[in-house]
Amino acid sequence: MRCDTIWKDARLATLAGPGLGSIENGVVAASDGCIVYAGPEADAPAMDAAQIILCQGRWITPGLIDCHTHIVHEGNRAVEWEMRLAGASYEDIARAGGGIVSTMNATRSASEEQLIETALPRVDALIAEGVTSIEIKSGYGLDLESEIRMLRAARRIGVERSVNIATTFLGAHSLPPEFAGNSDAYIDLICTEWLPEIASHGLADAVDAFCDGIGFSRAQTEKVFQAAARMGLPVKLHAEQLSNLHGAALAAEYGALSADHLEYLDDSGIAAMKAAGTVATLLPGAFYFTRESRLPPIGGLRDAAVPIALATDCNPGTSPLTSLLLTMNMGATLFHLTVEECIAGVTRNAARALGRLKDIGTLEAGKRCDLAIWDIESPAELVYRMGYNPLHARVWSGQ
Ligand code: DI6
Ligand code: FE
Secondary structure, X not given: OEEEEEEEEEEEEOOOOOOOOEEEEEEEEEEOOEEEEEEEHHHOOOOEEEEEXXXXXXXXXXXEEEXXXXXXXXXXXXXXXXXXXXXXXXXXXXXXXXXXXXXXXXXXXXXXXXXXXXXXXXXXXXXXXXXXXXEEEOOOOOOHHHHHHHHHHHHHHHHHOOOEEEEEEEEEOOOOHHHOOOHHHHHHHHHHHHHHHHHHOOOOOEEEEEEOOOOEOHHHHHHHHHHHHHOOOOEEEEEOOOOOOOHHHHHHHOOOOEEEEOOOOOHHHHHHHHHHOOEEEEOHHHHHHOOOOOOOOHHHHHHOOOOEEEOXXXXXXXXXXXXXXXXXXXXXXXXXXXXXXXXXXXXXXXXXXXXXXXXXXXXXXXXXXXXXXXXXXXXXXXXXXXXXOOEEEEXXXXX
């Protein structure tokens, strides 16, 4: 078999199958940007390649996937955070012009170029840790033009950098001030006008909403899901972050790819997610940064074999985090996940949360050749360290 590149003398965590899929003396071979073989050297077919890379026993994992981010946004909320450190409440901050609305104002006044320019250093921080796929949500524009600008900026990041981008329309993130007291009218508008416009330009791969007391109700969320279904777009949901509105069960009813946050998820939500195959995306960065004390029901999710993903939730208000390695460490220390669960959470299960398990997330023939090559002795080191990056090399689309 003729291929472009062969990585030899490697240890693989293929993530194919239920566990890490560890292989000593492994080989990965790529042709036209796709994996043609990943497995033990002993079982490899006869192959030759233009380029053979000796990995000297380093570990190769699938390229990492950050499946929940708000990485495109303008400005930051460090001053607001200082006020929170000094004891200010969320309401105090909102009255002082802070909160999501302050990011909305900054984002509305930024050009597409500016949005890209301010997001790229954050994207580069993820890329430097072996991330090869990033989901990016809108939701800080909250008017049609600005939501479209955010999504275009997100798509353009995939042109500026060697990374796969999945975009999500999150018009139902927060109520813009011009609709104060009129949230049903806002939801109607995004369902009947904005979403069809955004979908017709192919700007969204999925649709999300924030179902919460400070976000949107279950009934409003359901309208968003129905509109997404009319457009043929899959849904996800910010659910059970601050209270239990049974959003995850609603998302599952609509076949959601994932329900995210989930600190207040209960047994009925777990059962609904299991039945629908909805991924539980946990966001330990937001849990940590907001000093949440309620843990997501890890044991229940594990017992029900609901797939668990981990993501940064990179956003300026509740998780200004741009490290998926640190996210894994928090998944283990704060959420009691195992090493295997953490690594699967940023590879196989994150791919599933994006509806892209067919082409990313594991080292298997036929998938994109997106790899992370690590200077580590064991996979546990990826989860164990805090603030240290053992990436040796990153391969995107075979390059
Ligand atoms: N949940 C969150 O934690 C973020 N959005 C959401 O729906 C908060 C976003 C922000 O404060 O800017
Ligand atoms: Fe979020």
